[in-house]
Amino acid sequence: MSSADAVAAVLWVGVTLYAVFGGADFGSGFWALIAGGGDRGSRARALIDWAIGPVWEANHVWLIFMLVTLWTAFPEAFSSITSTLFIPLSLAALGIVLRGAGFAFHRVARRRGGRRLAEAAFGVASVLTPFFMGTVVGAVASGRVPIGNAEGDPVTSWLNGVSLLLGALFVAAGAYLAAVFLVSDARRFGDQQLVAYFTRRALAAAFVAGALAIAGIFVLHDDARYLYDGLTSEGLPLVLLSLVCGLGALVLLWRGVARGVRPLAVAAVVAVIWGWGAAQYPYLLPETLTIEQGAGASETLTAVLVVFGIAVVVVLPALALLFVLDQRSLLEEEAPTE
Amino acid sequence: MAFTLGFHIVLACIGVGFPAIILVANYLGLRRNDPVALELAQRWSKVAAVTFVVGAITGTVLSFEMGLLWPEFMRRFGDVFGLPFALEGIFFFTEAIFIAIYIFGWKRLSPWPHFWTGVPVAIAGIGGAWSVVAANSWMNQPDGFKLNADGTVTDVSPLDAFFNGAVAYEAPHMILAAYLVTGFLVASVYAVGMLRGRRDRHHRLGLLIPLTVAVIVTPIQFAVGDTAARSIAKDQPIKFAAMECVQTTDTHVTEYIGGRCTSDGVKGGIGIPGLDSWLVGFSTDTEVIGLDSVPPEDRPPANTLLHWAFDAMVGICSVLILLGLWLGISWWRKRDIPKTPWFLRAVAVSGAAAIVALECGWIVTEVGRQPWIVYEVMRTEDAVTEASGIWVSLSIVIVLYTALGISTVLVLRAMARRWREAEDVDVPYGPRPPTQEPPEAPA
Numbered sequence: 001m002s003s004a005d006a007v008a009a010v011l012w013v014g015v016t017l018y019a020v021f022g023g024a025d026f027g028s029g030f031w032a033l034i035a036g037g038g039d040r041g042s043r044a045r046a047l048i049d050w051a052i053g054p055v056w057e058a059n060h061v062w063l064i065f066m067l068v069t070l071w072t073a074f075p076e077a078f079s080s081i082t083s084t085l086f087i088p089l090s091l092a093a094l095g096i097v098l099r100g101a102g103f104a105f106h107r108v109a110r111r112r113g114g115r116r117l118a119e120a121a122f123g124v125a126s127v128l129t130p131f132f133m134g135t136v137v138g139a140v141a142s143g144r145v146p147i148g149n150a151e152g153d154p155v156t157s158w159l160n161g162v163s164l165l166l167g168a169l170f171v172a173a174g175a176y177l178a179a180v181f182l183v184s185d186a187r188r189f190g191d192q193q194l195v196a197y198f199t200r201r202a203l204a205a206a207f208v209a210g211a212l213a214i215a216g217i218f219v220l221h222d223d224a225r226y227l228y229d230g231l232t233s234e235g236l237p238l239v240l241l242s243l244v245c246g247l248g249a250l251v252l253l254w255r256g257v258a259r260g261v262r263p264l265a266v267a268a269v270v271a272v273i274w275g276w277g278a279a280q281y282p283y284l285l286p287e288t289l290t291i292e293q294g295a296g297a298s299e300t301l302t303a304v305l306v307v308f309g310i311a312v313v314v315v316l317p318a319l320a321l322l323f324v325l326d327q328r329s330l331l332e333e334e335a336p337t338e
Numbered sequence: 339m340a341f342t343l344g345f346h347i348v349l350a351c352i353g354v355g356f357p358a359i360i361l362v363a364n365y366l367g368l369r370r371n372d373p374v375a376l377e378l379a380q381r382w383s384k385v386a387a388v389t390f391v392v393g394a395i396t397g398t399v400l401s402f403e404m405g406l407l408w409p410e411f412m413r414r415f416g417d418v419f420g421l422p423f424a425l426e427g428i429f430f431f432t433e434a435i436f437i438a439i440y441i442f443g444w445k446r447l448s449p450w451p452h453f454w455t456g457v458p459v460a461i462a463g464i465g466g467a468w469s470v471v472a473a474n475s476w477m478n479q480p481d482g483f484k485l486n487a488d489g490t491v492t493d494v495s496p497l498d499a500f501f502n503g504a505v506a507y508e509a510p511h512m513i514l515a516a517y518l519v520t521g522f523l524v525a526s527v528y529a530v531g532m533l534r535g536r537r538d539r540h541h542r543l544g545l546l547i548p549l550t551v552a553v554i555v556t557p558i559q560f561a562v563g564d565t566a567a568r569s570i571a572k573d574q575p576i577k578f579a580a581m582e583c584v585q586t587t588d589t590h591v592t593e594y595i596g597g598r599c600t601s602d603g604v605k606g607g608i609g610i611p612g613l614d615s616w617l618v619g620f621s622t623d624t625e626v627i628g629l630d631s632v633p634p635e636d637r638p639p640a641n642t643l644l645h646w647a648f649d650a651m652v653g654i655c656s657v658l659i660l661l662g663l664w665l666g667i668s669w670w671r672k673r674d675i676p677k678t679p680w681f682l683r684a685v686a687v688s689g690a691a692a693i694v695a696l697e698c699g700w701i702v703t704e705v706g707r708q709p710w711i712v713y714e715v716m717r718t719e720d721a722v723t724e725a726s727g728i729w730v731s732l733s734i735v736i737v738l739y740t741a742l743g744i745s746t747v748l749v750l751r752a753m754a755r756r757w758r759e760a761e762d763v764d765v766p767y768g769p770r771p772p773t774q775e776p777p778e779a780p781a
Binding site: 057072078150311 | 404409424
């Protein structure tokens with residue numbers, strides 16, 4: 001494996017972690033948005049606050065990690081993607097601002113109006129941000145990003161079947177992961193009603209995500225042939241693994257089994273992401289720019305790998321500490337019912 | 339980009355400087371069994387939670403903008419100066435993790451372990467600031483690569499790029515600025531409270547802790563800044579010439595304070611003959627390179643603005659040193675802050691003044707480098723995106739950030755009001771759940 005491949009793998013680890021943790025985070029925002037008013041809605045929202053409060057910021061650092069790795073190791077791909085996809089990326093950035101500000105402010109806003117506004121910003125942005133990120137991924141995956149400064153079409157590059165489908169799929173997958181996590185959180189909090197509430201939602205989201213994935217097979221077949229061929233050859237084992245894990249998680253959810261749902265749901269998402277990676281290999285931008293062609297200076301690649309090594313040693317234990325403390329309910333300001 | 343950076347820089351400073359000040363309060367509170375200091379630390383950490391979020395999202399926007407606005411810059415040099423950002427990523431990650439533990443750990447963690455979870459936040463803040471400034475100072479004094487005749491970049495050495503010539507003074511200057519700005523800013527909030535008649539111990543400590551940090555840092559900052567200016571005169575002479583309105587290369591150059599820069603020299607302003615040369619080389623015989631040494635298209639724009647920004651920064655820093663001396667003398671003689679309301683009024687405006695100085699310093703280093711994005715290597719106009727719609731997005735950004743700034747202030751004010759109305763909503767380190775061991779040090 002060349003060092004460019006190694007860095008691409010590092011980048012992919014970042015993509016995976018962001019998809020799982022960031023995705024679940026966006027999904028929680030989705031459920032908060034549609035929880036509605038009334039007693040049950042506000043209890044659901046309180047649980048979401050309680051669940052993601054301490055961890056949501058760390059979840060989004062993965063995005064910065066991805067961006068930085070991409071521009072440091074693959075500057076050509078980075079600048080081509082960001083200049084052609086100026087519009088959806090700007091909208092995603094807008095969403096990140098609204099979401100973060102909304103979440104931070106709604107906890108401390110004093111007036112009901114301000115709180116409502118902040119909650120709405122958080123909820124709406126939680127849907128729009130992953131959607132636009134999905135359209136960006138769709139543009140890259142379907143080979144609509146040519147090399148150069150804004151060489152691709154500014155609009156049709158991300159407003160097309162593949163992009164729209166992936167946008168919707170990102171939202172659905174995030175909602176699914178979030179619901180699965182929230183089932184555990186509700187159980188940890190000892191609220192059986194909310195356990196049932198989020199179990200139903202997890203099942204619904206799983207069916208929607210599954211339907212979108214099946215629709216995706218046809219869309220990719222017509223519009224992103226390179227990726228389709230990859231997913232049905234090199235990537236096939238991982239796609240099947242994802243299918244098995246996804247179905248397994250569904251069965252466990254259906255039966256109300258507590259253990260094993262989260263790992264299986266996460267595995268389903270991880271497997272499909274690595275299947276996509278395998279399908280797109282060796283291209284950064286399918287059929288225009290390979291990993292080797294797009295790689296920056298070899299000294300820099302080495303430096304990125306070293307920095308990643310440091311990150312594994314420094315950040316992972318800290319992150320583990322955060323999640324352990326969080327799961328043991330040692331990190332909280334107030335009980336979620338208040 | 340300039341607008342979003344100018345916004346982010348304030349929040350980043352608070353993110354770097356505030357944790358240390360909070361930890362000082364936390365430490366004093368634990369050591370001296372002082373519930374007021376602990377309460378301050380806890381409330382400040384909640385404020386920091388909000389400012390940290392806003393800093394984090396504006397920082398994320400910046401990393402988007404690197405590509406959205408400067409794709410050519412990133413294409414050519416992304417692999418040269420990307421390493422500092424990768425390191426900053428690690429620091430930021432550490433910061434985000436531990437700040438979450440610290441903020442959410444007030445109730446259930448034991449006092450001293452909880453204190454120690456805050457320490458990595460302060461350290462990571464310093465490391466992160468160093469890394470980000472390393473990237474900026476690389477733009478000022480690029481290093482760690484070679485250019486071929488056709489302009490392609492070869493012989494990349496990310497370490498040389500990281501340890502470029504300017505980082506040794508730029509990074510400390512920025513980190514000290516963070517402590518200075520945060521210290522005066524937090525102190526100014528309590529000064530306003532005291533001017534409104536709230537003279538309790540809570541306000542006194544809330545004023546004294548950050549103010550002490552700030553007044554210790556200010557003279558050091560002045561010395562570091564002075565060194566920085568001398569290095570700039572040597573390594574980026576055109577920027578220096580623009581800062582000081584030096585039109586022609588000469589010895590015995592006059593130092594002007596204020597005034598309007600024109601092509602025939604400074605109009606108005608106070609001139610001190612020979613001082614500029616002396617400041618650069620400790621002798622009036624020192625030659626100072628003037629703007630005429632490069633063709634007009636290589637000179638920075640808005641010369642008067644630059645000159646004023648530089649003077650304002652130095653001026654504000656000097657006044658803040660005097661403020662520190664005032665406090666120091668009063669404390670030495672009476673163990674108290676100066677009695678006169680004028681002292682509190684001065685502290686009340688010091689926060690805003692420090693922010694003005696911060697923005698001025700940033701204008702000097704960024705506008706002073708123009709027309710280059712990478713000093714003498716790449717022009718800003720060659721780095722920019724060809725995507726249409728930048729003006730639309732700029733307008734949206736300005737509206738959005740204005741709203742963001744206003745709501746941040748409103749939210750923080752609302753928090754303060756709530757704390758004043760309900761005194762005992764949260765008590766640090768208690769009440770603790772019965773299943774836990776009793777706290778080591780009752781607070």
